[in-house]
Amino acid sequence: MNALLNTVLTHLIRRGDLTVTDANGVKHRFGDKTGDPVRIKFKTRRAERNVAINPALKLAEAYMAGDIDFTKGDMYALLQLVFENAGPNGAQEPWIRAIDSARRAGRRLQQINTIGLASSHVRHHYDLSGDLYRLFLDPDLQYSCAYFETPDTTLAEAQLAKKRHIAAKLLVEPGQKLLDIGCGWGGLGLYLAKYLQADVTGVTLSEEQHAVANRRAAEEGLSAEARFNLQDYRTLKDPFDRIVSVGMFEHVGVNHFAEYFQQTARLLKPDGVFLLHAIGRSDGPGATNPFIRRYIFPGGYIPALSEVLPHIERAGLVVTDIEILRLHYADTLKAWREAFMANRDIAKSIYDERFCRMWEFYLAASESAFRWQNMMVFQIQIAHRQDAVPLTRNYIEAEEKRLKRLDSAPRVANTETMPSLGATGR
Incomplete structure (x- = not known):
C-alpha cells in the first residue's frame, strides 16, 4: 500500500472496521474491529497515491473511474466511518490543511457568477x-x-x-x-x-x-x-x-x-x-x-x-x-x-x-x-x-x-x- 495512504488511515481510523486491499492484492485492516465492516479495493497505485494526497477530490474521482470498488459496504458506509472518526471539524494531515487553505484563498475566483x-x-x-x-x-x-x-x-x-x-x-x-x-x-x-x-x-x-x-x-x-x-x-x-x-x-x-x-x-x-x-x-x-x-x-x-x-x-x-x-x-x-x-x-x-x-x-x-x-x-x-x-x-x-x-x-x-x-x- 502507498505509504502515505497507510499513514493517513492509521491516524484516522481508530474505531470501526475498515479493510483496504491495495493494488498488489495485499489486505490492510484499520480500526478496532467494531461495527459493520467496510471492505474497499484499490485497482491502481495511482489511485492510492491520489486519495492519500487529496481525498476531498480524488476519492470521488477514483470511484467514478472504477479504480475503487467495494467488496463489503458502500460509499456511504465508508464516509460514515471516516467522519465519525474525524469528528465535525475533521482530522486532517498538514498537507491536506494546506490544500484547503489554498482553496479558501482562491474561492472568489471560483464563484464568479455574472x-x-x-x-x-x-x-x-x-x-x-x-x-x-x-x-x-x-x-x-x-x-x-x-x-x-x-x-x-x-x-x-x-x-x-x-x-x-x-x-x-x-x-x-x-x-x-x-x-x-x-x-x-x-x-x-x-x-x-x-x-x-x-x-x-x-x-x-x-x-x-x-x-x-x-x-x-x-x-x-x-x-x-x-x-x-x-x-x-x-x-x-x-x-x-x-x-x-x-x-x-x-x-x-x-x-x-x-x-x-x-x-x-x-x-x-x-x-x-x-x-x-x-x-x-x-x-x-x-x-x-x-x-x-x-x-x-x-x-x-x-x-x-x-x-x-x-x-x-x-x-x-x-x-x-x-x-x-x-x-x-x-x-x-x-x-x-x-x-x-x-x-x-x-x-x-x-x-x-x-x-x-x-x-x-x-x-x-x-x-x-x-x-x-x-x-x-x-x-x-x-x-x-x-x-x-x-x-x-x-x-x-x-x-x-x-x-x-x-x-x-x-x-x-x-x-x-x-x-x-x-x-x-x-
Missing part, C-alpha cells in the same frame, strides 16, 4: 434529464430540504410540510404579487397560487425547469395565477409584495452577495416580506468542496450566517426571524439516496456507470455533511420594516394548521383566508 456565467452553471446541473430527477424526488419535484414533522413522516409529506412552513412565514394575502427566485419545477409557486391566491412570478435559468413549471401551471389551470420565466433575477424591475427563494442562494457566490440583497431590497415593497431558505455552514466561512465545484455545482458556495447577515444589514433590510433546520436535510438526502440506489439501473440506462457513481458519491457525501459535519439549512425572514410581521411566532403554527386543512382536503374552492396581520397580533 449573468452569462450563472446560466451555464445552472444548466450544468438542472438541465439534466427530467427522468433522472423523477427517480428519487417526491412527486412534486421538490429539490431542497424537506421538513420532517415526525420521525415517521414520508418524503412527500415532509416536502408538503416544507411548503406550508414557508408559506406561513410569508404571510401572503390573496392577490398579492409574489416573486419566487429560483423557482425549480414550479411546485412551491403553484402551491402559493393555489392555496393562498398569490399572483406568482417564478424565475429560473434552467430551460428544463422553465418548461416543466409552465406545463404544470397549464395542466392545473393556474397559468393566469402563476407564470414562470427564463430570466435572471437581476434583470427584474417591478416591485413585489412577497419574495421567496428556496435553494437558489447557494448558487449566488460570495462575490455577489451584496448585489443579491441590494436587488431584493429594490424589488421588495416597503411593507413586504422576503423568506430566504438556503444551505449554510455552522462553523464559519469556508470553501466549496472541490468535487462539488467541479462535477455538481460549478460556481456554487455554501455560506456561513456570518457572511450573509452583514449584506442584509448593508442593503437596509431588517431580519425579522431566523430558524435553523439541522438534520432535516440529512433525512431528505437519505430518502433521495435510497430512492436513487433503488432505481440505479434506470439511471444507468439514461446516462452511464460513471454518472451513476458520481451521483452515488454526491448524495452520500451530501448526506454525510449534514449528518456528521458542518452543514445545516437556515430560513431568514426579511423585511424593510420591523412591524411587517407579527411580534410573536404564534402565527406560523396557526397558518400551517389552516393550510393543512386546505391541502389535505379534496380540491375545492378556497374560501378560507389567512387572518389579517392586525388579527394575528402585529
